[in-house]
Amino acid sequence: MMPFQPRCGSINPKQKAVRRQTPKRQTTIHQTTKHRIMSxxxxxxxxxxxxxKEEILKLDPNAEVEIWPDVAHRERVTFAVAWKHPEGVLxxxxxxxxxxxxxxxxxHLLRDESIPDGVILTRIVPPSLISDMSxxxxxxxxxxVNHTYEFADNQRRAVWEPLLAVPKxxxxxxxxGLGEIGRQCALDIARMGFPVVGLSRTKKEIEG
Structure with a gap:
């Protein structure tokens, strides 16, 4: 039996060595656009x-805030805060x-027909406004009920006239209206001892 002879392949010196190339990583390049400035x-x-404007800038110094009618960049405006604004400009x-x-x-917003369809309408109701109105x-x-106005008028006329308070x-x-303000007013008035009747276009359940 002939011994096993391993065969060695010869290398042609003229043959170029081929390096194994790893597949290139697929890199997805997302095209970015310039950040859109909103005001x-x-x-x-x-x-x-x-x-x-000054209070807004205290919260965000980088915010862009414009005051009507001196608006430099109308196309940047995305949010408006209005109070009894001139109709037909929005x-x-x-x-x-x-x-x-x-x-x-x-x-003032609902009657302004110049506001485009799809624009969201909202409002600001700070707690201080509710409590002040109540x-x-x-x-x-x-x-x-205590005749304060009558007593003040009698004082100016130098008239003394006892008046009994009206039972609450x-x-x-x-x-x-039983919205944010009306609801709180109704509750506070009822707590003072007055009978209260509320009128609302939609069903409301108020405890207290």
């Missing part, structure tokens, strides 16, 4: 909006996405 528009006819901002009322009322109504009712339970108070 906030403050618009009102009879109110100084500069303090509002369709001049092609990228407008939302408009917020500076207060609880939105009537305090005003409670004080007005107490002045009414004998005076029913009606609250038209």
């Amino acid at each position: 906030i528009l403050l618009i009102a006819r009879q109110r100084d909006m500069q303090p509002y 369709d001049r901002y092609p990228n407008l996405k939302a408009v917020s009322s500076l207060g609880a009322g939105v009537e 305090d005003y109504l409670v004080s007005a009712l107490l002045n009414l 339970r004998s005076l029913t108070v009606g609250v038209m």
Whole structure:
């Protein structure tokens, strides 16, 4: 039996060595676009909006805030804050996405037909506005039942006339609208001892 002879292949010196090439990693390059600058528009006819701009910049120094009517870049405006603004001007901002009322009322926005379809309407109802309105109504009712205005008039006329307070339970108070402000007013007035009747376009359940 012939011994096993391993065969060795010869290498042709003229043959080029071929390096094993690993497949190239597939790199996906996402085309990026320049960051779009968006700005906030403050618009009102009879109110100084500069303090509002300053407060916004305190929260975000990089924010771009413009005050109507001096708007440098209309195409950048995406959000507007308005209060009794001149009607017919909000369709001049092609990228407008939302408009917020500076207060609880939105009537000035609803009647403005220049606001494009699809623009979101919202409002600002700070807790201080709710409590201030409720305090005003409670004080007005107490002045009414305690004859405060009559006593003040008698004092000016130097007239002394005793007046008995009106029992609070004998005076029913009606609250038209039970939104954020109306709801709190109704609760506070009821806690003072007045019977309260509320009117709302939609069903509301108020505890207390």
